[in-house]
Structure formats: C-alpha cells, structure tokens
Amino acid sequence: MDREAELTALHDIATAIQSADTAEEAAEQTVAAAAEILDFHICSIEIHEDGWLVPYAVSDGAPEGGARRMRADQGLAGKTFQTGESHIVEDVAADDSSDPADSAYRSGLSVPIGDHGVFQAVGTEPNFFDDGDRERAELLVSHTAGALDRIEREATLEEKNERLEAFTSIVSHDLRSPLSVATSRVELANTECNSEHLDKALDALDQMDGLIDDLLTLSRQGEVIDDPNPVSLRTVASEAWGVVETHDSILDIQTSDTINADRDRLRQLLVNLFRNSVQHGGQDVTVTVGLLNGQAGFFVADDGVGIPADDTEVLFESDYSTDADGTGLGLRIVEEIAEAHGWTVDVTESASEGARFEFMIDRS
Structure with a gap:
C-alpha cells in the first residue's frame, strides 16, 4: 500500500476508532487496522489496570497465548508504559528488556497509548521493524488514545451524574419533607405560645431551606454546556x-x-x-x-x-x-x-x- 492510500485508510479507521463505545471496542478496531493497513500481522493492545498490563485485543494471526497479562514494569511493554516512549527491538535474543510471550517472536515494536497502555507488534524474524513502522503505529494509536480519553471522561461523567442524582434525591425529598413538617409544627406552636425561641427556630429552619435550595442549584449547574x-x-x-x-x-x-x-x-x-x-x-x-x-x-x-x-x-x-x-x-x-x-x-x-x-x- 502506497503512502497516500495508507494515510487515507488510516483516516477512515480513525473515525471508527474514535466512535468506539468501549475500551475493548477501540482496542479491537486498532488491532484490526494495524494488521490490515500497517502489515503488522501479529499485534496486540494491553491496557493498564491496577498495576498490570492486560490484553484487550490480539490480532487473528497471533499464536495461542501470544499475549498475556504482565506487570506494568515487566518486559518491553512495561518499559514502554513506564517511559512513555516507543521502542524497537531488532533482535529479542540480544535485548535484556524483552520478555516475549512466545518463543517464535524475534523482533518487536512497542508504542505507548497515551497513559492508557501499550500497542505491541512482533515479527518472527530479526530486524522486522524500522522507523517508518514506528511512525505509522504512533499515528494509528494516537487515535486510540483519543478514543480512550473520551471513553474515560464519559465514564467519569456518568458516575458523577449518578452520584448527583442520588444526592439531589436525598436533598430534595428525604431532607425537605421532614424540614417542611418541622417548620409547620414550629409555626403552629408559635401561634399557641409566642416565644422568641420559636422565632429563632423558624429562622434556623428557613436558613436550612435556603441551604437545600443552594445545594440543589449547585448540583445542577456544573454540567458541561x-x-x-x-x-x-x-x-x-x-x-x-x-x-x-x-x-x-x-x-x-x-x-x-x-x-x-x-x-x-x-x-x-x-x-x-x-x-x-x-x-x-x-x-x-x-x-x-x-x-x-x-x-x-x-x-x-x-x-x-x-x-x-x-x-x-x-x-x-x-x-x-x-x-x-x-x-x-x-x-x-x-x-x-x-x-x-x-x-x-x-x-x-x-x-x-x-x-x-x-x-x-x-x-x-
């Protein structure tokens, strides 16, 4: 595939990646694109989870067990994740940082996906990758990183909205209802026994009602416009x-x-x-x-x-x-x-x- 056709294909697949609804979907689309467009027949994506790099997608050509869960500081993937820099290994046998998942892997390319994880491609012969491969892989996974950023923001926002809904429910119903009863009772008591203490109690209840109004307003005003x-x-x-x-x-x-x-x-x-x-x-x-x-x-x-x-x-x-x-x-x-x-x-x-x-x- 020539350079112009490759860029056109990358643009098309970027649109699909960036519209992914889940991290798994974005990873699968990226691996499929790499195998088809970039001619990386064996590749995978590992996403960081609680100190581990976990395989989210593996290309069809990978051998069974060709990708595995690793510590976030383990092997070439861990080195890439920790440094945030891409790495090419010309010969796995001569590289101390490599810890291949399969003995057939002889060379490797590892590219960080923002702070989310790592894209890995391997070759079954030494010197399979060059700087052009690295640049194309970095361009591809930049779209993956963007998609993962968005998915993460949306998940955070959804979680925040769920908390806000629970909060507003408590404030607007569970607090306001007994407050209304208390206010009515104090007003009634004040008609039967006029007292400055009851007046102050009504002032305090009115202040609580104002606080509830402000809390409800605050919970609703921060949604992005x-x-x-x-x-x-x-x-x-x-x-x-x-x-x-x-x-x-x-x-x-x-x-x-x-x-x-x-x-x-x-x-x-x-x-x-x-x-x-x-x-x-x-x-x-x-x-x-x-x-x-x-x-x-x-x-x-x-x-x-x-x-x-x-x-x-x-x-x-x-x-x-x-x-x-x-x-x-x-x-x-x-x-x-x-x-x-x-x-x-x-x-x-x-x-x-x-x-x-x-x-x-x-x-x-």
Whole structure:
C-alpha cells in the first residue's frame, strides 16, 4: 500500500476508532487496522489496570497465548508504559528488556497509548521493524488514545451524574419533607405560645431551606454546556435583577451585545452576583454590568466595600461566607456555572474600590 492510500485508510479507521463505545471496542478496531493497513500481522493492545498490563485485543494471526497479562514494569511493554516512549527491538535474543510471550517472536515494536497502555507488534524474524513502522503505529494509536480519553471522561461523567442524582434525591425529598413538617409544627406552636425561641427556630429552619435550595442549584449547574446560544446580556441581567431584593440599589447595564451562553444558567449566575453585591455592599449599592475591554468576556462590578485581599484565594470555596446566615454556596455556584460554559473567572477591585468579577470567554 502506497503512502497516500495508507494515510487515507488510516483516516477512515480513525473515525471508527474514535466512535468506539468501549475500551475493548477501540482496542479491537486498532488491532484490526494495524494488521490490515500497517502489515503488522501479529499485534496486540494491553491496557493498564491496577498495576498490570492486560490484553484487550490480539490480532487473528497471533499464536495461542501470544499475549498475556504482565506487570506494568515487566518486559518491553512495561518499559514502554513506564517511559512513555516507543521502542524497537531488532533482535529479542540480544535485548535484556524483552520478555516475549512466545518463543517464535524475534523482533518487536512497542508504542505507548497515551497513559492508557501499550500497542505491541512482533515479527518472527530479526530486524522486522524500522522507523517508518514506528511512525505509522504512533499515528494509528494516537487515535486510540483519543478514543480512550473520551471513553474515560464519559465514564467519569456518568458516575458523577449518578452520584448527583442520588444526592439531589436525598436533598430534595428525604431532607425537605421532614424540614417542611418541622417548620409547620414550629409555626403552629408559635401561634399557641409566642416565644422568641420559636422565632429563632423558624429562622434556623428557613436558613436550612435556603441551604437545600443552594445545594440543589449547585448540583445542577456544573454540567458541561455543549450548545450555548446568543443571549442578550442586557435582557438576562434585567431579568436577574428583577428577582433579587435590591432595596435602593441601582443596576447599570453598559452593553446591548450578546454572548453565547445557556440563558437559564447565565441568569442564575447574575442573580447570585447581584445578591452578593446587595448583601455585602449595602442596600444602596450600584452594580454595573458590561463587556471587557480588549478581550472576549463580561464583568459584574459594584461600588460596595470590596473583598478583603486575603479572601480572594478562598472566595469560591463552598464554606466561604462573611454572612453569619449565608450558606457559603452562592459564589461557588457562580464558579460552577462559569466552568460549565468554559469561561475563566477572576476577581479584582472595581474602579470604585468595590468587587469586580470578570468572566473571560475563550473563542478559540
């Protein structure tokens, strides 16, 4: 097969590999492609599992037992996995690092598959492989590594979503139901026996209800946003301002431009920032929303008391709050929403020495 035909075939098989649903499927497609396109008649893929390199796929031409489970530091495969570098062995008999699975193997090629495992090809005669073989194998398994990266991310995300579903079920039902009963009972008791102790109990129950709301919001806002749409920053900011208890505060929107975002989550981000400004900056604070100069993004700033320099490092941590009645989750939710959009958030001092939150949008 000539070079152009080989590259075309590699491109076609790369599409199939990258659409694989499981690691086993990606490994099997890679081995089949290597045997057909690269003329490696005997090859295998070993994937790392708990300190071992485990065969996931072996070519049809391999002898029985031609691939085996090995320690992650054993033989040529282990050397390749540990160093992250490809290796060619011209003569197995003269190479101390080789530990062939079959006595018929006389030469070898070993290529790392990212940090997932190793692609191995063997020849039944010495000097079977050259640098061109290595380059073609590296090109092939680069697609395998990409597929395995994606499969691993998807598995992690699925596991995370399952945990979130279990968490939200507990929070929204198992906690909220008894909380509602407790609130009703205390309210009833308060009508029969008016007491400041019961008033404080109701305040505490109300704070717990707010915490549940914030926990549910936090659990739902971090999901990656794949299909943002053009959204009017002016319109969404006005909507967000309308649901915050703003007292005598003023909203100054300095842009009519649109940004690509999930409308509902952008509104939640702005609600949390506006509420933070009013709660910490005073009931007559002025909040400004506008676009960043010289780069893609927007800012939300106020002329309140600002944020202590020592607090900027912990500002987005879940337990950060300067309000004794605060849940500490408001700004953590802001960061989760920003990250879900792929935005970078930074906190600085505003021109009026208040707080300024800047959201940088990567348009690459």
